[in-house]
Amino acid sequence: MLKSKTADRLATVVLYIIASGIILLLLSFVGYLLYQGRERLNLHFIISSPVFMKEGGGIGPQLFNSLYIVFLSMIITVPIGLAAGVYLSEYSKPGKVTDIIRFCIEALASLPSIVIGLFGLLVFVSMTGWGYTLFSGALAVAVLNLPVITRISEDAIRNVPDTVKEASLAMGATHWQTIYKVIIPTALPALVTGLIMTSGRVFGEAAALLYTAGMSSPNLNFDDWNPFHIRSPLNPFRPAETLAVYIWKVNSEGLAPDARQIADGASAILIIFVFIFNIVSRFLGRVLSTKFAGRKN
Amino acid sequence: MLKEKYKNSKLYYLEHELLGKYTVTFFGIFLIILTICLVTFIATKGLATFFNNHYSPIEFLFSTVWKPDRGVSKGGPAIGTLIFIVGSVSVSLLALIISTPLSVSIAIFMTEISPKLGKKLLQPAIEVFTGIPSVVYGWVGLSVLVPLIRANFGGLGFSLLAGSLVLSIMIFPTIASVSADAIRAISRDYYEASLSIGATRWQTIWKIILPSAMPGILTGVVLGLARAFGEALAVQMVLGNTIRIPHSIVDSTVNMTSIITMDMGNTAMGTVWNNALWSMALLLLIMSFLFIILIHKIGKKGVSK
Numbered sequence: 001m002l003k004s005k006t007a008d009r010l011a012t013v014v015l016y017i018i019a020s021g022i023i024l025l026l027l028s029f030v031g032y033l034l035y036q037g038r039e040r041l042n043l044h045f046i047i048s049s050p051v052f053m054k055e056g057g058g059i060g061p062q063l064f065n066s067l068y069i070v071f072l073s074m075i076i077t078v079p080i081g082l083a084a085g086v087y088l089s090e091y092s093k094p095g096k097v098t099d100i101i102r103f104c105i106e107a108l109a110s111l112p113s114i115v116i117g118l119f120g121l122l123v124f125v126s127m128t129g130w131g132y133t134l135f136s137g138a139l140a141v142a143v144l145n146l147p148v149i150t151r152i153s154e155d156a157i158r159n160v161p162d163t164v165k166e167a168s169l170a171m172g173a174t175h176w177q178t179i180y181k182v183i184i185p186t187a188l189p190a191l192v193t194g195l196i197m198t199s200g201r202v203f204g205e206a207a208a209l210l211y212t213a214g215m216s217s218p219n220l221n222f223d224d225w226n227p228f229h230i231r232s233p234l235n236p237f238r239p240a241e242t243l244a245v246y247i248w249k250v251n252s253e254g255l256a257p258d259a260r261q262i263a264d265g266a267s268a269i270l271i272i273f274v275f276i277f278n279i280v281s282r283f284l285g286r287v288l289s290t291k292f293a294g295r296k297n
Numbered sequence: 298m299l300k301e302k303y304k305n306s307k308l309y310y311l312e313h314e315l316l317g318k319y320t321v322t323f324f325g326i327f328l329i330i331l332t333i334c335l336v337t338f339i340a341t342k343g344l345a346t347f348f349n350n351h352y353s354p355i356e357f358l359f360s361t362v363w364k365p366d367r368g369v370s371k372g373g374p375a376i377g378t379l380i381f382i383v384g385s386v387s388v389s390l391l392a393l394i395i396s397t398p399l400s401v402s403i404a405i406f407m408t409e410i411s412p413k414l415g416k417k418l419l420q421p422a423i424e425v426f427t428g429i430p431s432v433v434y435g436w437v438g439l440s441v442l443v444p445l446i447r448a449n450f451g452g453l454g455f456s457l458l459a460g461s462l463v464l465s466i467m468i469f470p471t472i473a474s475v476s477a478d479a480i481r482a483i484s485r486d487y488y489e490a491s492l493s494i495g496a497t498r499w500q501t502i503w504k505i506i507l508p509s510a511m512p513g514i515l516t517g518v519v520l521g522l523a524r525a526f527g528e529a530l531a532v533q534m535v536l537g538n539t540i541r542i543p544h545s546i547v548d549s550t551v552n553m554t555s556i557i558t559m560d561m562g563n564t565a566m567g568t569v570w571n572n573a574l575w576s577m578a579l580l581l582l583i584m585s586f587l588f589i590i591l592i593h594k595i596g597k598k599g600v601s602k
Contacts, residue, residue, distance in 0.1 A: 015410050
């Protein structure tokens with residue numbers, strides 16, 4: 001009896017140690033990144049272009065490309081994922097088709113992102129004849145993200161209380177009216193939170209972009225916002241190296257003497273953005289849930 | 298009046314009810330179409346090695362001779378990928394061995410020892426770990442772990458050990474959160490019944506909670522394995538990418554995702570070399586489907602118990 005009590009106490013202590021070890025690991029990980037990148041966390045580094053073979057280059061175009069790819073891929077994925085989520089939560093009946101859709105979602109979600117990148121290379125880069133473009137990258141990331149967005153949408157819609165739905169139906173609204181006028185607005189806070197969190201993930205994605213958006217960024221003219229001009233940042237049919245791809249490339253073939261500092265700075269920026277996405281999603285989720293659902297979470 | 302009539306008409310119903318229904322149904326089906334397209338395209342490219350270039354799958358899978366640039370006069374390009382397969386398997390399994398005990402411990406801590414700390418500290422920590430991009434893991438591995446291993450264990454530092462340590466941190470959130478969910482799903486009756494017959498908390502966790510949560514924990518482990526197996530850039534940055542079978546954990550090696558990442562841009566489409574890379578991509582795809590099927594098998598076993 002005494003022995004099992006000792007074992008109980010010992011196990012508890014060990015588990016406390018492991019848990020604090022993990023927290024410590026995270027703190028030192030994030031702390032290390034911010035500390036190493038501290039000298040580069042300035043406006044010059046963030047907005048200026050990289051220079052080759054020389055010190056002092058920035059990450060302006062790469063940061064812009066990352067944000068632009070997130071934006072484009074979300075425009076593509078959100079309607080499809082939301083529609084598929086509505087289908088799964090509201091219309092699908094248990095059966096073969098639903099099972100197959102669920103298997104496909106799982107399979108797509110578990111595919112290595114490099115494989116999805118290669119699919120993008122084949123279809124969006126070679127077959128279309130576009131070459132490495134921002135748009136090809138956005139499409140590849142959209143494929144990567146579709147299962148995630150579908151799941152988020154399905155969960156958000158499923159979590160809408162049945163009473164809300166029944167009230168709407170009882171008033172004579174059709175099922176479809178209920179979905180787009182009642183259910184989706186009620187699910188909006190959870191949807192928005194999930195979508196922004198996913199954006200954070202897309203922001204750091206690299207493997208799927210290497211061979212779709214490419215590993216170079218042309219000289220961009222940040223005064224030209226006509227999407228049809230070749231040097232315009234908004235032109236989706238140009239190669240676009242993202243921040244995460246740049247970190248990888250700087251390490252493997254960096255020619256600048258300060259490659260190390262660039263990677264440190266870029267990693268710090270990347271992780272700060274991931275935090276921003278996290279915080280914004282929680283904040284918006286809270287604001288929207290008081291506004292649309294009239295409840296506090 | 299007309300409007301009223303329209304509102305009660307079949308046309309209105311058709312437009313507003315069926316249109317919506319069919320649109321969302323289409324996008325549900327679209328997921329199947331997309332998956333089929335993806336598999337077909339990768340398979341077409343990946344099978345070219347065997348159907349167009351006439352290499353045998355046996356040679357592809359079990360030969361260690363990777364000389365894709367060797368001239369035809371010297372016996373033609375050799376595309377044995379065993380080294381990469383061994384690299385992928387060893388680095389992921391080692392990552393799993395490091396990560397699983399830690400992840401399950403954290404899951405137990407979050408659910409049974411201190412749910413309060415679990416919710417306030419560990420849950421957010423796990424979310425942050427999930428959010429950190431893989432190249433950042435690779436970069437920290439490269440700038441911290443590699444020199445550390447070089448100084449303490451010898452070798453170049455770029456090694457199987459560095460790769461699996463980086464991967465073990467990356468798959469930790471997956472295994473921990475899936476395991477925690479599995480433990481939470483166990484009925485509290487079990488727990489209370491065990492305590493009421495005089496078992497300690499640890500005995501209860503070890504003998505009751507863990508065995509009942511085992512299918513869920515295994516699901517987490519397989520998901521972690523799948524993630525480790527398919528991870529590309531972080532591993533490539535710290536593995537060293539020497540084409541040889543590693544003899545110790547401080548040896549540098551290479552895996553499938555790394556060689557695809559590095560060589561795909563340097564080879565022309567349609568060449569044997571390029572086709573061999575696509576075959577490896579197909580192999581990765583098949584592996585990830587097998588992992589999903591395995592998870593389903595585990596899940597079914599859990600239910601029937």
